[in-house]
Amino acid sequence: MSSVGILGEAARENSFVLLQIGHKRVALSAAQVAELAPPVRLHAFPHRTPLLAGVIVRRGRIVPVIDTEPVLGGKSPLSHRFYLIANRQVGGVNELAAIPVNGECELANGEMQPPAMDRPAYVAGTLAVGEDSLDVLNLDAFSTAKAGAEASR
């Protein structure tokens, strides 16, 4: 890999997309983000997996939609303005997942700090943005998160 490539990789590692999910502002590693999609139709069908709202169809692919509300609180995912589509590991497989976001998304650079001991598994770390300290989401662990764990905090 060229030195320019290495620099680019490092810059990407320190880049985060800041999201508004419900009333909560969180961050997600930019390296995971595939695209910001319009609020296309959510298709719901019976299932038994917690924290999944259904699926959307994007560019001919069926993408599961994470229901962030039980964990992060905020409004129903149906009130969102966009879907942020990101890569995550599920059962050892890389798969796209969509997160309903209802506010502006912006890019920020910074160094992620490790999470405090008491933070849930879906928090990969914290990112200082101005005077705020935002949780950086670990989407891979989101499926095992306990509903209501964060909403009540």
Added chain:
Amino acid sequence: MTEAARFSSGASAQAALHRGRHTETVVLFIVANQMFAVAADSVHEIRSTDSIAGAAHEIEHPEVPKVRHTIERSGRTYYVVNAGMHFGLPVTRPSLVMILRQFRAALLVDRIDRMAEISRVHPLPHAFAGDERRWYRGLAYLDDSVIPVVAPRGFLTPREFQELDGVQREAAVQA
């Protein structure tokens, strides 16, 4: 020819024809306002609940509450699964019984929407990790809708079949 018989023979032929063109014929059915698809060639016949009421026998097993009746067809006993209960949907009054071809199961559904051709069954995303992995073969994208394609084998587990067969044997002994 009855509607059910016509469906049974016609659907299989149509399904076979379209398989060559990489499409699959499915029956779209509704349970509690939710649409599902099932491969047409896995359905033996469809009857109204009224028409088979006289041929149905009650069965009860506390671990399989979604099965309350059996029906006899062609010398085989079919366990009638309430699809609404199976999928955890709100209670409805099903009007049709869909008798499956390769399994000793029949399905209580609200209504048949139509038959359709699907070109592809998309695998269920790995994010879905619950019972739905057994329930569905995958997802079909049809007329701007994503429709779960049910796996006939998923309506009753081997263990549930064993439990129900046990009840049947006991009933036979008592009779």
